[in-house]
Amino acid sequence: MARTILPFGPQHPVLPEPIHLTLELEDEIVVSAVPALGYVHRGLEKLCEVRDFHQMIQIVERVCGICSKIHAMCYCQSLEEMMGADVPRRAKYLRVVWSELHRIHSHLLWIGLFADAFGFESLFMQCWRIRERIMDINEATTGNRVVVSVNVIGGVRRDLSREHQTWIGEQLKLVEKEVLALKSTIVSDYTVKSRTQGVGVLTKDQAHQLGAVGPVLRASGWAQDARMLGYAAFDELDFEPVVEVDGDCYARLAVRFREVLQSVDLVRQALTRLPEGEISVPVKGKPNGEIITRVEQPRGELMYYIKGDDTKFLDRLRIRTPTFANIPPLLAMLPGVELADVPVVVLSIDPCISCTER
Amino acid sequence: MNDVITRITMDELPGLAQKMFGEGQRLATLTAVDLGDGTLDLLYHFDKDLVLSHYRLTVPKDAVAPSISGVYFAALLVENEIKDQFGLNFSGLALDFGGHLYLADEVQNAPFCKLSLTKKA
Numbered sequence: 001m002a003r004t005i006l007p008f009g010p011q012h013p014v015l016p017e018p019i020h021l022t023l024e025l026e027d028e029i030v031v032s033a034v035p036a037l038g039y040v041h042r043g044l045e046k047l048c049e050v051r052d053f054h055q056m057i058q059i060v061e062r063v064c065g066i067c068s069k070i071h072a073m074c075y076c077q078s079l080e081e082m083m084g085a086d087v088p089r090r091a092k093y094l095r096v097v098w099s100e101l102h103r104i105h106s107h108l109l110w111i112g113l114f115a116d117a118f119g120f121e122s123l124f125m126q127c128w129r130i131r132e133r134i135m136d137i138n139e140a141t142t143g144n145r146v147v148v149s150v151n152v153i154g155g156v157r158r159d160l161s162r163e164h165q166t167w168i169g170e171q172l173k174l175v176e177k178e179v180l181a182l183k184s185t186i187v188s189d190y191t192v193k194s195r196t197q198g199v200g201v202l203t204k205d206q207a208h209q210l211g212a213v214g215p216v217l218r219a220s221g222w223a224q225d226a227r228m229l230g231y232a233a234f235d236e237l238d239f240e241p242v243v244e245v246d247g248d249c250y251a252r253l254a255v256r257f258r259e260v261l262q263s264v265d266l267v268r269q270a271l272t273r274l275p276e277g278e279i280s281v282p283v284k285g286k287p288n289g290e291i292i293t294r295v296e297q298p299r300g301e302l303m304y305y306i307k308g309d310d311t312k313f314l315d316r317l318r319i320r321t322p323t324f325a326n327i328p329p330l331l332a333m334l335p336g337v338e339l340a341d342v343p344v345v346v347l348s349i350d351p352c353i354s355c356t357e358r
Numbered sequence: 359m360n361d362v363i364t365r366i367t368m369d370e371l372p373g374l375a376q377k378m379f380g381e382g383q384r385l386a387t388l389t390a391v392d393l394g395d396g397t398l399d400l401l402y403h404f405d406k407d408l409v410l411s412h413y414r415l416t417v418p419k420d421a422v423a424p425s426i427s428g429v430y431f432a433a434l435l436v437e438n439e440i441k442d443q444f445g446l447n448f449s450g451l452a453l454d455f456g457g458h459l460y461l462a463d464e465v466q467n468a469p470f471c472k473l474s475l476t477k478k479a
Contacts, residue, residue, distance in 0.1 A: 037460055038462070041460035043469060045470070046470055208382070211432035301386075303386060305389045305401070327435060
């Protein structure tokens, strides 16, 4: 049978951001996929040469809106380690609180978009409705819904009052109750299963060899999560990575659904154990040397390489985002998939193109 | 540096990639750093069980570095990115975007170099 070349994207109803895939089809089955990027490349890494290292916090927060907090945390952790800052324990716990709130709202946003990709509009609506509670917490505690901008080099710029802590606890009870009410739909519904089970399979070996990270890696049977490194206050919290073994779209959905509940638990743990004390320390000097830092974003492992030369400008900033790592695995998921399932498979890696291109 | 970086040569790179792949190391990424003296540092970051290992290859900007995308397919995006941003050519790229992974066709400079290179066909 003759093969057909079909362009997928850069504008497509299921894609919040532009990416292009050249699909080679045999009948309606994908034979191969080739990506094309460059629609939202901004060259943000290069700005480190003309913005001082404090100003760069605001730049890296804008690499990705959905996980802005975690980008800034990774950047600040790198410089704190390089410059020998002893970050207060309370600041480390507060970083966990806002990080996990980000993970909850990112995963709820994604589950909604994923449901929308296979036409389950009411599930989309419910997920985004629940997500609003987290956005309200962000707004009330940081002044912003998305780019919360709480990190500084040496700690955080905002504290949580006892009233805020109590209120967050109450909101999380509601989030947990409402998310659990969706469990039977997400886990057992015929529509969800029929569109995701056995679709876009990434085997355990493929996931590792192709460099998958985050929920994509864990859905293929790997118990690997950068939070196991114990950065911020994760070394003092009870945490086990969420793992599924089937490697299909359903497994990736299941990992993220379970991680929403896990993050609710982590925020609770952090608030319960929140120590008293300062929230930041002054950090003097300028960055000098090289450092690599990793943290776990909602989409997976985030890596920052920083090189400083004892001036206020960095010599090099390199950001390896999770979607950048998950594109080669995506290319391995697509062959053998029906054309109608391509949007579902593409969305299953939770693609963030502004992260990918920076 | 918070971790040790082992220095390697261009000749050692293909063998290293095979060895790391055989040991079950995941390729985390590559990092290119312009040293400002006509050379680039290529840092290869591998991960196994959350332990990183790093290798540093220093190459002249006008050299052709061997691609490891034949061993680690995941390297193809970052090697193409380095080709875009620093103008460094790789031999044996699994998928070569010709210096236009991100950049439009009319862009002829390598924008991340301290002194920008003009690409030649």
